[in-house]
Amino acid sequence: MIHGKKAQAISKGVMVALKILFIIMPIILFVALTVGSVFSSKQDVRPLEAVLLSKQILDCISKQGIINETFDVNSCYLDDGVSYYANATIYSMDSQFSKSSTSKANTELETGCRLGNIISKAPSCLNQTSYVLISRAGRLEKGKLEILVGVKKYDENI
Amino acid sequence: MRGKRGEEQELLWNVIIMFIVLSTLAYLFFWMSGASSGALIKSQVDSKQGALMTDSARPGTTFFINRTISIENGKANAVSDKISSEYSYFNLNKISSKTIGNGIEVAVEK
Numbered sequence: 462m463i464h465g466k467k468a469q470a471i472s473k474g475v476m477v478a479l480k481i482l483f484i485i486m487p488i489i490l491f492v493a494l495t496v497g498s499v500f501s502s503k504q505d506v507r508p509l510e511a512v513l514l515s516k517q518i519l520d521c522i523s524k525q526g527i528i529n530e531t532f533d534v535n536s537c538y539l540d541d542g543v544s545y546y547a548n549a550t551i552y553s554m555d556s557q558f559s560k561s562s563t564s565k566a567n568t569e570l571e572t573g574c575r576l577g578n579i580i581s582k583a584p585s586c587l588n589q590t591s592y593v594l595i596s597r598a599g600r601l602e603k604g605k606l607e608i609l610v611g612v613k614k615y616d617e618n619i
Numbered sequence: 620m621r622g623k624r625g626e627e628q629e630l631l632w633n634v635i636i637m638f639i640v641l642s643t644l645a646y647l648f649f650w651m652s653g654a655s656s657g658a659l660i661k662s663q664v665d666s667k668q669g670a671l672m673t674d675s676a677r678p679g680t681t682f683f684i685n686r687t688i689s690i691e692n693g694k695a696n697a698v699s700d701k702i703s704s705e706y707s708y709f710n711l712n713k714i715s716s717k718t719i720g721n722g723i724e725v726a727v728e729k
Contacts, residue, residue, distance in 0.1 A: 468626055475633040482640045493647045500654035506667045513674045514709060538709040539693050545709060617667075617706055 474493045505619060507585030507612040509572035514538060514610045515589050518547055522562075523593055526605060530597045546584065546611035553595055555602040574611040582619065584611040653700075662704040665697035670708040678712050678729040685722040696720060 497529045521537035522528055534547045542565060550561040563571075574586035595604040653659055659705040665686045672682060673690055684690075692715070696705045708714075713728045 468623075468630060470627065471628045471631065474655060475630065475637060479633060479637055481638070482637065486644070487638060488664070489644060489647055493651050494682075497651060497654050499656065501659045504660065504669060509671060513671065517674070517709070529680065537711065539711050540709070541693065541707060544707055590631060601703075614707075617663075 463617050466483065468559060472588065478589060482574075489545055490563060496577065504619055505585070507618050508587070510612045510614075511585050511610050514545060514612065515587050515608050518608055519589070519606075520558035522549060524607070527594045527596050527601065529606070530595060531559075532559060532560075532562055534564055540564060542567070544610075544613050546574060546613075550607045551593065551604050552607075553597070553602045553604045555604075557569045557605075558595070558597060558602070570611045570613055573613075584613045584615075585618075586611040655704070658700045659702065660697040662697045662702045663706075665699060666695045666704040666706040669695035669697060670706040673708045673714060673725065674710050674725040675710075676710065676725070678727055679723060681726045683719070683722055683724050687721070688723060690716045690723065690725050 473508065488610050518534055518537045522532040522534065528551055530551075532549065532551075534549050538547070545564065546567045547560065547564040548571070550559065552559045570584050573580065573582075573584040577583065577586075585607065588607065591606045591608075593606045595602045638716070665688055669684055669688045669690055671688070673695065676682065686697060687699065688695060690696075690708075693709075694705045694707050696703060698704075710727065714725065715721045715728070716725045
């Protein structure tokens with residue numbers, strides 16, 4: 462047991478140390494929160510991924526700028542059914558023909574892409590348009606190809 | 620008037636509070652030193668770079684990654700400073716990898 466003047470001296474010393482700590486604490490907390498959030502923040506690579514996915518779909522469904530009318534985007538990439546959304550639509554300029562191919566139902570991502578940045582957790586989407594030739598019933602028609610891709614992966618990127 | 624027992628209790632409480640504050644500061648210090656060296660995000664960056672390299676590789680490509688990383692079953696797994704991270708890729712081609720030294724060689728085939 463500590464008694465008398467010794468206890469008072471220790472108590473006084475502890476109180477002074479506590480006061481100093483309570484002054485330093487907010488400064489360290491401020492530095493930790495500002496610097497820490499920069500160094501530990503997640504790197505969002507989804508825009509880059511969307512560019513790669515869009516390019517892969519374009520390379521997959523077209524051969525030297527010619528698209529067969531029976532194209533399918535589902536055979537173009539490894540789909541886990543959650544992370545990606547892809548839609549490709551061709552419009553013929555020579556006729557009324559148009560055809561769309563969409564990845565297996567992922568309505569959440571499709572809606573997120575259409576809404577854009579209105580919602581806080583939005584997928585990273587990319588819409589690209591190219592001019593192509595559509596191979597249809599043995600004939601070539603001039604056409605337009607629109608590719609919309611979306612990448613979800615919220616937990617890994619934001 | 621506070622008795623000796625009261626003084627002792629106050630001293631004990633002050634010591635406990637000081638211990639808690641010092642522990643918190645020590646934790647923050649080690650966390651900040653880890654964060655500022657990039658250790659917290661190193662595995663995350665490695666796995667994402669591995670996945671993106673795999674996604675952009677065309678059939679016939681072979682590349683070497685000088686990191687502790689594995690690329691298989693649609694995922695790139697990286698481990699750095701005991702922190703692991705994984706990121707999925709979408710490349711449909713046949714991906715095979717083998718460990719060489721401290722890194723891996725990844726081959727992409729049709």
